[in-house]
Amino acid sequence: MGLFDKLAGWLGLKKEVNVLCLGLDNSGKTTIINKLKPSNAQAQDIVPTIGFSIEKFKTSSLSFTVFDMSGQGRYRNLWEHYYKEGQAIIFVIDSADKLRMVVAKEELDTLLNHPDIKHRRIPILFFANKMDVRDALSSVKVSQLLCLENIKDKPWHICATDALKGDGLQEGVDWLQGMIRVCIKESGRHFVYYKVWNTSLHFTHILMSVKIM
Template identity: 95%
Template sequence: MKTAICHHVDFFTSGVCMLNNKVGRVIEAIISETSGIRRKMGLFDKLAGWLGLKKKEVNVLCLGLDNSGKTTIINHLKPTNAQTQDIVPTIGFSIEKFKTSSLSFTVFDMSGQGRYRNLWEHYYKEGQAIIFVVDSGDKLRMVVAKEELDTLLNHPDIKHRRIPLLFFANKMDVRDALSSVKVSQLLCLENIKDKPWHICASDAVKGEGLQEGVDWLQDQIRTMKT
């Protein structure tokens, strides 16, 4: 009888161990999957989580001269599994949508080519935040960038609104590129008194400097939504 009981106990113990092993493997798989999902989250996903808002829609305009790196920056803002390897210049404009559990982002990537810049103003009313990208290595066209910025700030649909402005002094990796401080001076950003603004040095190809900008922007949007 004792032998039978011992066999029964051993069988039961073995079964429990097998069950625990299976549960352990399931838990490990869930943790692994969750970690993978987190790695795939783009900057906008993180932004949504920080805000803690329900089903809010945020329209962001991404402006700047052609070849400044706007599309490359937007590509980095997307979830990892949605990013593309080949970046081509935007013709006219393109719209990128990012849905998260709490926010729906619509980013308008506006072409910076001269013949398309007149399209920008048609989207000013819808914009709740603006990302303005400057090629910090293109010193010759810094004056043109300032002219476009001045036109933007004086437009009736922008002038009287307290809309956050995030500037990226992009291509900081280029030799002899201007610092973000110098770009700020050339654009006369210190004259912007009625709108919150911030400038970051960035390297869109490597994704450097983008997180700082998004951190600042999420604070501004949170203020707008409260």
């Protein structure tokens, strides 16, 4: 059973959950998304996204549509079109890529200051990924470099993760469930977006749409 199966069971029937994941290349984003799928839908080999790809898969209770877009400049203006429907964000950081941490910080600031995000109380889950890599920064250090303590108007949580093993992902999903409950109660809608950022020079964009049958 995948981590989203648990989320689906908690939300109940006839609800839809859309998952938006953004990230710099080589961050482990695709690996994380793969681990969040039901076990029978997980790919054995993870291949870096080139250009644009669409993936669809189903379980007994879920229907997924994943849009994976390259971070080329001509695609980046598409990201903001999904912000208005977003009720939650997953932001993934490559903890082993110290040189590009500043890029992640700049992009996070841009996201937080976007008019469709800035004045909304959107929960943000941070995955400090690649903790299996030698000399990777701790989640505490990542939090400091991204100045997460300055996020005062949105609930946030950071988890140290090893996407290859799946370590830390369950903790994040458990936390996010509580935040989704608040979002649904406050908005009365059934759409949730997660965002993933990684620390490489190029971005990729994933929109995962999850429909609970």
